[in-house]
Amino acid sequence: MESNIKDKVMLWRDMVRVELKGTNIKLPIVLTIIDVESKGEQTVFNHCLPPNPEQYESSYESNSHPKGPVQETLQSLCSWGLMQIRGKESRDLGFGRKYMADLCAYPALNILYGVKKLSILYNKGITGSKDLLREYLGSSGVIYSADDGIPTNLGYSNKDNPLEWYRCNPKKLDLAYRRMEEYK
Helix, strand or coil: CCCHHHHHHHHHHHHHHHHHCCCCCCCHHHHHEEEHHHCCCCCCCCCCCCCCCCHHHHHHHHHCCCCHHHHHHHHHHCCECCCCCHHHHHHHHHCCCCCCHHHHCCHHHHHHHHHHHHHHHCCCCCCCHHHHHCCCCCCHHHCCCCCCCEEEEECCCCCCCCCCECCCCEEEEEEEHHHHHHHH
8 A cells, every 4th residue: 555545544543533432333444444435535526427417407507506406416426525425325314514515625524424324334233344344335336446546436236226336346345455454
C-alpha cells in the first residue's frame, strides 16, 4: 500500500474512534472502508445516474430548489465522502441536512452514517470483519481499482430498480481484505 494513502486514512483515526464508541465495529474495518472507497479524501463523491438519466433532464431545469424532488433523487444515487455512503442510505439513517454534499464537507457526519450502516449490518448478524467489509462494500457500488486507483462503478443489477446494486467484484474485495490486514 502506498504510505501516502495510509497516512491520509490515519488522519481520520481519532474521528472514527469517537463514532465507534458503544458499537461492536472494529477500527480496522472502518479504516479499510475509508482506504478503498476514498483513499482518505473527504471530498470524493461518485455520480451514479440512473440507467435513463434523460428522464430527469426536463424536470431538472424547472426545479431550482436544491432539495427539490429531482435533485434529491439524483443525489440519493450518489456515494459521498470518506466512506462513500449513498445519499438514500444516509437519508434512511436519519441524515436531515439540506445538502448531500455535507457528507463530504463534514467528515464526522460521513463517518457517523457509515458506522450506523455497519452497526445495522452487525445487528442483523453479520459480525465477522470480512463479512461486514463485504456487505458494506458490496452495497456501496464503488470501490477503487487495484491497478489505477480510479473509482469504478459496479453498475446496476436491475435496470428497473437503480438502487439495487451488484455485489462487490471479488478481485476488488480481495484488495480490501489485504488492506484491512495493514490496519490491524
